[in-house]
Amino acid sequence: MIVLCLAALAAGFVDAIVGGGGLIQTPAILIALPQHSVATLLGTTKIPSLSGTFSAAIQYARKVHLQWKLLAVLCSIALVAAFAGSKTVSMMSNSFMKPIIFGVLIVVAIYTYTKKDFGTVTTTRMTHRKEFIYGSLFALVIGFYDGFIGPGAGSFLVLFFISVLGFDFLKASAHAKFVNVATNIGSIIFFAGSGHILYQYAIPMAVCNFTGSIFGARLAMLKGNRFIRIFFLLVVAATILRFGYEIFLKS
Numbered sequence: 001m002i003v004l005c006l007a008a009l010a011a012g013f014v015d016a017i018v019g020g021g022g023l024i025q026t027p028a029i030l031i032a033l034p035q036h037s038v039a040t041l042l043g044t045t046k047i048p049s050l051s052g053t054f055s056a057a058i059q060y061a062r063k064v065h066l067q068w069k070l071l072a073v074l075c076s077i078a079l080v081a082a083f084a085g086s087k088t089v090s091m092m093s094n095s096f097m098k099p100i101i102f103g104v105l106i107v108v109a110i111y112t113y114t115k116k117d118f119g120t121v122t123t124t125r126m127t128h129r130k131e132f133i134y135g136s137l138f139a140l141v142i143g144f145y146d147g148f149i150g151p152g153a154g155s156f157l158v159l160f161f162i163s164v165l166g167f168d169f170l171k172a173s174a175h176a177k178f179v180n181v182a183t184n185i186g187s188i189i190f191f192a193g194s195g196h197i198l199y200q201y202a203i204p205m206a207v208c209n210f211t212g213s214i215f216g217a218r219l220a221m222l223k224g225n226r227f228i229r230i231f232f233l234l235v236v237a238a239t240i241l242r243f244g245y246e247i248f249l250k251s
Helices: 004-018 022-032 038-063 068-089 095-115 127-150 153-161 167-193 201-221 223-251
Strands: none
Touching: 004 022, 004 038, 004 153, 004 167, 004 201, 004 223, 022 038, 022 201, 022 223, 038 068, 038 167, 038 201, 068 127, 068 167, 127 153, 127 167, 127 223, 153 167, 167 201, 167 223, 201 223
């Protein structure tokens, strides 16, 4: 329990800044509770993930201008897609997607590192119509992915809001949190309904994740875009290492 709570605390801190808390929380619970099914362990982590992400979302909403109409559409689609993804992961292996994600993340890391002004300012945005179209398509994909596999979903959301919609890192992180809340709710609806949540672990972890997210969100808003960019690169690099280990060494 101590290990899981410390992992949840760290995950909440990281998630609040750029996403990627699942890189810490998910491996921790898989190692600590190997006697349970993967679906049950993934379901258990969704409660603390929701707690921390919701806390961060509220803090961002107080400081960052949000496009509420866009968020309402994206969150609705992401919630349904996450439910479908969680239902799918309970029926099949997700290992075939890891090499694809591994390659995409390497491209993301190289692009973000070489393009020094990436996400440091808000660029000219596309029309509202295109925002809704592209945003809806991405919400469908990332919602399913978060319910199906999970780790890195928050970082992918940040990347989308920056590279496609032209947001800066702070604004992108704020919007990503709300979509992430929706994906967590979608997954929880399925996992709770199918008995895949260990509440005796989920509740204490949720408290710790919530605490970590408070400090993470405050630090992100205090330090600004350049700090978040560096943190984003570190999280992406950690994600690459994790997937690389699972693809090339564990297999």
